[in-house]
Amino acid sequence: MKITIENKDAMSVIRLADTSVILAQRLAEMCSNGLTLEEDIALSNISLDLFGRADELYKIAARIEGNKFTPDEYVFHRNEREYYNIKLVEQPNHDFAWVIARQLLHDIYAKELFTQLSTSSNHEVAGLSQKVLKEIKYSYMHSHDWTNRLGLGTAESNERMQRALDHLMKYVDELFNFDELDKKFIPDPEKLKAVWFSEVDKILGESNLKRNAVAPPSMRDFREGFHSEHMGHLLSIMQFLPRAYPDAKW
Amino acid sequence: MVTQKEFGHLWELLSEIPDPEIPVINLVELGVIRHIEEKPDQDKIIVTITPTYTGCPAKKLFQDLILEKLASKGYHNVEIISQLFPVWSTDWLTDETKEKLLKEGISPPTIGDKIVQCPKCKSTDTKMVSAFGSTPCQSLYTCNICSEPFNYFKCY
Numbered sequence: 001m002k003i004t005i006e007n008k009d010a011m012s013v014i015r016l017a018d019t020s021v022i023l024a025q026r027l028a029e030m031c032s033n034g035l036t037l038e039e040d041i042a043l044s045n046i047s048l049d050l051f052g053r054a055d056e057l058y059k060i061a062a063r064i065e066g067n068k069f070t071p072d073e074y075v076f077h078r079n080e081r082e083y084y085n086i087k088l089v090e091q092p093n094h095d096f097a098w099v100i101a102r103q104l105l106h107d108i109y110a111k112e113l114f115t116q117l118s119t120s121s122n123h124e125v126a127g128l129s130q131k132v133l134k135e136i137k138y139s140y141m142h143s144h145d146w147t148n149r150l151g152l153g154t155a156e157s158n159e160r161m162q163r164a165l166d167h168l169m170k171y172v173d174e175l176f177n178f179d180e181l182d183k184k185f186i187p188d189p190e191k192l193k194a195v196w197f198s199e200v201d202k203i204l205g206e207s208n209l210k211r212n213a214v215a216p217p218s219m220r221d222f223r224e225g226f227h228s229e230h231m232g233h234l235l236s237i238m239q240f241l242p243r244a245y246p247d248a249k250w
Numbered sequence: 251m252v253t254q255k256e257f258g259h260l261w262e263l264l265s266e267i268p269d270p271e272i273p274v275i276n277l278v279e280l281g282v283i284r285h286i287e288e289k290p291d292q293d294k295i296i297v298t299i300t301p302t303y304t305g306c307p308a309k310k311l312f313q314d315l316i317l318e319k320l321a322s323k324g325y326h327n328v329e330i331i332s333q334l335f336p337v338w339s340t341d342w343l344t345d346e347t348k349e350k351l352l353k354e355g356i357s358p359p360t361i362g363d364k365i366v367q368c369p370k371c372k373s374t375d376t377k378m379v380s381a382f383g384s385t386p387c388q389s390l391y392t393c394n395i396c397s398e399p400f401n402y403f404k405c406y
């Protein structure tokens with residue numbers, strides 16, 4: 001099956017959907033691996049929110065595209081190079097600090113992005129954005145709180161959190177390399193960038209953590225379907241069942 | 251042929267469907283069912299619903315339960331439309347519904363999650379244990395006065 005995306009607005013929505021579903025999959029890997037029962041439940045619930053968000057976004061994209069494909073087909077039948085998520089969210093759960101740092105950097109991005117999209121001229125996108133902002137509020141409370149705790153905790157927790165940030169920060173540059181589609185779809189891209197940096201700096205500052213200058217990897221942009229080495233492994237696990245058993249039903 | 255009289259009856263019929271996760275309240279009280287429209291010329295009913303949470307595992311189940319309930323009364327030509335706007339909110343829960351939740355041991359949502367009442371001793375001296383609870387819509391709390399652990403229905 002060759003999945004195509006023709007419409008430019010549909011492509012913008014697919015980028016958001018892909019970022020949601022890939023982060024959801026990463027957090028689902030934490031289910032039964034959380035450091036406490038409460039934390040296990042928290043990460044699984046945030047994962048569920050992200051899967052739900054992705055599902056609604058794929059449906060919006062599918063409708064723009066004339067319902068040629070279903071959300072499941074977009075998720076399970078595209079290859080690595082046909083995915084358009086930000087590389088930040090495909091980074092692995094190396095340790096708990098990585099999970100939290102990735103959440104924090106993503107949540108701040110998602111919060112401003114969906115705030116702007118809640119006034120989008122596409123009413124479906126606007127309505128969904130208003131809805132997901134309520135969910136992002138809880139997710140952001142979680143990542144903000146844990147960043148404070150790990151940053152201000154022990155020397156070990158601070159060092160691990162800083163190490164995670166230094167790795168993940170490499171994948172931030174591409175978030176703000178806006179292309180023509182972004183400029184058409186996102187109401188104020190430059191504001192997205194400014195808000196992201198000021199909010200990240202504020203939270204890292206209060207947590208005794210730093211935003212160190214790190215060189216971005218020599219990799220092409222997520223908007224062209226390029227990924228880090230972790231993406232193929234993630235997809236192989238996520239897509240195995242529906243590809244091996246194409247008629248399988250839940 | 252669906253008549254106007256039966257149409258009002260449909261709201262009553264659908265209010266017989268309990269929420270799968272919190273059975274003490276029904277889908278009408280929960281605010282999931284937004285419109286019921288009849289198309290007498292096509293002998294058809296259109297039910298418009300809105301999801302509570304985008305990731306709600308009961309999203310698909312809601313639809314099945316509505317179809318099943320209507321079919322049990324002979325309505326087989328039913329279309330369900332899911333709409334996101336206006337965005338579902340816990341503000342839609344009536345005081346009566348919130349009272350039902352409290353009786354069931356679930357502390358109902360308050361504006362901005364500010365005052366959370368213990369369902370057992372009714373004290374508002376409570377603390378959050380975890381923002382994420384047994385379902386996506388609930389947080390875990392405990393009462394500082396009587397030590398009761400309880401679920402709080404998050405404000406959305």
Ligand SMILES: [Zn+2]
Nearest residue numbers: 368371393396
């Ligand atoms: Zn109490």
